[in-house]
Amino acid sequence: MxxxxxxxxxxxxxxxxxxxxxxxxxxxxxxxxxxxxxxxxxxxxxxxxxxxxxxxxxxxxxxxxxxxxxxxxxxxxxxxxxxxxxxxxxxxxxxxxxxxxxxxxxxxxxxxxxxxAVKEAPTVSGLHKTQAELRLPFDGAWFVLWGGRKYDDNRHTPVPDMRYAMDVFIVKGPGTFTGDGTKNEDYYAWGQPLLAPGDGVVVEVVNDSPDNVPNQPRPGVLYGNSVVIDHGTGEFSLLGHLQKGSVSVKVGQRIVAGQQVARCGNSGMSTEPHVHYQLMDDANWKRAHGLPAQFQNFLANGRYVERGEPMRSQVISHRSIEARRD
Ligand SMILES: [Zn+2]
Missing domain, CATH: 3.10.450.50 (Nuclear Transport Factor 2; Chain: A,)
Structure with a gap:
């Protein structure tokens, strides 16, 4: 009409x-x-x-x-x-x-x-084999919204430090939240414990960036609250968009894989609670280049992966060595 x-x-x-x-x-x-x-x-x-x-x-x-x-x-x-x-x-x-x-x-x-204009940042690290022993930085099942090496699978790829980054959410049924999704508390990922993906030393902590109202990202503070871990292999893990005040480790602290470092939040350039993870060649993301992160011992869509890179649309979960023996 x-x-x-x-x-x-x-x-x-x-x-x-x-x-x-x-x-x-x-x-x-x-x-x-x-x-x-x-x-x-x-x-x-x-x-x-x-x-x-x-x-x-x-x-x-x-x-x-x-x-x-x-x-x-x-x-x-x-x-x-x-x-x-x-x-x-x-x-x-x-x-x-x-x-x-x-x-x-x-x-x-x-x-x-x-x-x-550039879909995939130039990289010399395509053949990089992750040196640190990495596990997924959470327990339970998470959905990979963006992950992989190509722009079509991963909207991070144009940015040098995010070249191989991933964004993961918790999806149950049709979506990532219950209720009307106007509060962070509505989201399944909100407050979930986040774990050190590998052994190392904490080299950077941001813990005072406010959490956003869902769908109102905060430009200018990219990763919001974040933790950077030096694995001692020339590789550094960054976990971003953490919940304000939830970081439970300090700069200089030695930590082990699987140890809780923070809780999932919605700070920085984030529209809803989720985890941003990237591996880098430098502690400072502003000058770092991303490295491929091969995680060990996880399930991807129900199939066991001994060592691999999570891909877009996979549901991934850590699988402990003990579980593998069952
Ligand atoms: Zn991200």
């Missing part, structure tokens, strides 16, 4: 580079006029109104910050339409962002997407 009343002022042909560029500039500026005028009926139906389109534009811009300069732009032929691709330097993402505007054969805007 709604779509029928629309008067679509489509371009009736593929947009010129200049037209697409003007649209991209509107998207980066958070303006809707041109984008609304160019939107396909399907896109209009999807967003409902011009203010709904603004929501999509804002979601597309995400937390990129402002566009600093255009690096490349191009029109790309695609079956049934055209794509405009624009790679830009932006204030909040060191490696640049790609904005993609899709047009149908009539020249109407059908979709807009952003993604990191």
């Amino acid at each position: 709604f779509a029928v009343t629309l008067i679509s002022v489509a371009l009736a042909q593929a947009p010129s580079l200049k037209e697409a560029r003007a649209l991209a500039e509107d998207v980066y500026a958070g303006r809707t006029t041109l984008a609304w005028r160019t939107s396909s009926p399907a896109l209009r139906a999807q967003v409902g109104t011009e203010s709904g389109l603004l929501g999509l534009i804002n979601a597309t811009r995400g937390s990129l910050g402002a566009e600093v300069r255009v690096i490349t732009e191009a029109m790309v032929e695609k079956s049934g339409g055209t794509l405009y691709r624009r790679v830009s330097a932006v204030t909040n993402w060191a490696r640049g962002m790609e904005l993609e505007l899709a047009f149908d054969a009539n020249g109407s805007l059908t979709a807009m997407v952003t993604r990191p």
Whole structure:
């Protein structure tokens, strides 16, 4: 009913580079006029109104910050339409962002997407065999939302220190929480004990970063509360987004694998309680490069893994040596 009343002022042909560029500039500026005028009926139906389109534009811009300069732009032929691709330097993402505007054969805007311009940070550690003896840093069954070596499996991969990081949640039934999910306490992962993945010495502790209200991440304090452990092998484990005040180890303290170090929280750039884990080649994540972390003795989707890297969509749980003998 709604779509029928629309008067679509489509371009009736593929947009010129200049037209697409003007649209991209509107998207980066958070303006809707041109984008609304160019939107396909399907896109209009999807967003409902011009203010709904603004929501999509804002979601597309995400937390990129402002566009600093255009690096490349191009029109790309695609079956049934055209794509405009624009790679830009932006204030909040060191490696640049790609904005993609899709047009149908009539020249109407059908979709807009952003993604990191570099999907996988360059790494020299692809063949790295984890030297420390690592176990999963929790007991019980956890779901890997992002894990693996490719961007499609792991949204961490563009960032050098997060190159091989993983995000894990607890999922029961359809989701990660009970109730309405507006409180951290609603989430299964909230407050779960987190354990040292390996023996080592604590080299950094942040314990005073506030926990977020779910879905209101706090930019600027990336990992929030965190613990960094030096395994003595040139490898350092970082556990992030920990619950405020829950870190129970001190800098300089020697700890052993499986020892509780904190509780799962929702601090830093986190939308809901979960664990961020990464292995690094330096104690300081700001200059570290990520290393592949091969954990030992765990179940992945029910199958025993003696040594391996958790992957996206797996349910993983630590399996003790004792359990293996059963
Ligand atoms: Zn993460």
